[in-house]
Amino acid sequence: MTDDPIAIVRASYNAYVTKDRSAIEALIADEFHFTSPLDNRIDRATYFARCWPNSESIEGFDLVHLVAHGDRVFVTYEGRKAKVRFRNTEVLTVKGGQLTDVEVYFGWSIPHEAPEGGFVEPS
Secondary structure, eight states: OOOOHHHHHHHHHHHHHHTOHHHHHHHEEEEEEEEOSSOSSEEHHHHHHHTGGGGGGOOEEEEEEEEEETTEEEEEEEEEETTEEEEEEEEEEEETTEEEEEEEEEEEEESOSSOTTOOOOOO
């Protein structure tokens, strides 16, 4: 096990892609919390019940930005599942060699719905 936050974050994305539940369990702290536009600081058990099953459809992550600042790692990635591509940003907190918090900010579909230099009207 390493204390390098970047290595821990990379290992967590790899565990998600390879569907390695034991690897991700070792990386997630008991006091873990997960927040996204759909989840408000859910605990570790709820994360595994609600979010981990999504790993079944994930084919990969292309890490676009991976920056450590103190105990936080800021990640922007392009994810792939089935014929869908998407781009998200996450802020992961690493303490004692484990993830303690993850915040997910949903991005956009790839290809982008708006033309380059353009926009999409809100519905």
